[in-house]
Amino acid sequence: MADKEDPRRGYHDIGGKDFGRIDPEVTEMKPWERLSTAISNALGAAGRHIYVTDESRRAREQMGEPLYSDLDYYERSTESMKMIFVEKGLFTEKELDERMKLIAERMAEIRN
Amino acid sequence: MSNNFAPGDSVKVRQTHPPGHRRTPYYIRGKVGQIERVCGDFPNPEELAYGFDGLPKKTLYRVRFRQKDVWENYSGAETDTVDVDIYEHWLLPA
Numbered sequence: 001m002a003d004k005e006d007p008r009r010g011y012h013d014i015g016g017k018d019f020g021r022i023d024p025e026v027t028e029m030k031p032w033e034r035l036s037t038a039i040s041n042a043l044g045a046a047g048r049h050i051y052v053t054d055e056s057r058r059a060r061e062q063m064g065e066p067l068y069s070d071l072d073y074y075e076r077s078t079e080s081m082k083m084i085f086v087e088k089g090l091f092t093e094k095e096l097d098e099r100m101k102l103i104a105e106r107m108a109e110i111r112n
Numbered sequence: 113m114s115n116n117f118a119p120g121d122s123v124k125v126r127q128t129h130p131p132g133h134r135r136t137p138y139y140i141r142g143k144v145g146q147i148e149r150v151c152g153d154f155p156n157p158e159e160l161a162y163g164f165d166g167l168p169k170k171t172l173y174r175v176r177f178r179q180k181d182v183w184e185n186y187s188g189a190e191t192d193t194v195d196v197d198i199y200e201h202w203l204l205p206a
Contacts, residue, residue, distance in 0.1 A: 008129035009138045016139040016183065058133040058161035088163075 011065040033074040040081055051084045059083040115171050116200060121147045123175060124206035125198060133161035136202045144206045145177035148195055156199065171200040 029037070043050045059080035060068060071079060086093055117123060127142030135157050151174055155166025179192040186192070 006129075006138075010134075013138045015137045052160050054133065054157040054160035054166075055163060061133060 010061055011068060012061050029074075036074055036078045036081070040077060043081075050088070050090070051081070055084050056080045115150050117147045117150070117173060117203065117205075119147050119149055122206040123147060123173075123203040125175070126202050126204060133158055136198055137196065139182065140177065140196050140198070143177055143182055145175040145181070145196075148174040148176040151197060156201075158199075172197055173200065173203065174198075175203070 040056075041047055044056075045052045056077065057080075060076055063076075063079060063083065067079070068076065082096065085091060086096075122144060123146070124144045125136060125141050129138075129141070151172040153169035153171050156168075156170045157166065160166040174195050175198050176193050176195050178190075179188055179194055180186040180190065182194060
């Protein structure tokens with residue numbers, strides 16, 4: 001249907017836009033996607049209650065359209081979780097980067 | 113919490129676009145429908161989204177719209193409807 005572009009419409013708020021047919025294919029979750037979901041559940045409303053679904057949705061709407069469009073479903077949920085935890089002071093971006101670097105180095109050692 | 117609307121009441125969704133996390137989809141704003149049911153009272157997700165407790169709770173309604181009232185040039189059946197869950201603060205009497 002004709003949808004006049006409205007700058008007040010959030011990039012996530014796409015109900016009714018024409019994206020063609022939906023692909024009903026069911027895909028297997030990758031191991032990291034399962035892990036990310038498990039961490040999210042453990043720290044979310046059903047677990048430690050460090051954050052709630054609505055915060056995670058808000059983060060998706062706040063990460064900016066370029067990043068949002070670039071990420072797939074589980075990448076978005078993981079990025080949102082990270083944004084909220086940084087916002088709440090659980091860790092800093094710098095601490096996360098350092099930790100990721102350390103893990104990458106360790107994994108490289110294991111492979112060698 | 114008192115319910116301002118009852119099943120069968122006509123309501124108009126607020127045609128407003130405040131910034132922030134909003135639970136009412138763009139496509140349904142400004143449209144007129146009928147209350148299908150009162151879903152209950154829930155912490156306000158528009159507040160929960162920013163780390164607040166969402167209290168006082170807000171009443172959530174299921175509102176039924178005719179598809180031809182929602183979409184321009186809708187070509188489906190006259191009787192087609194769409195149900196949208198909408199919080200009370202987004203609804204006006206119509």
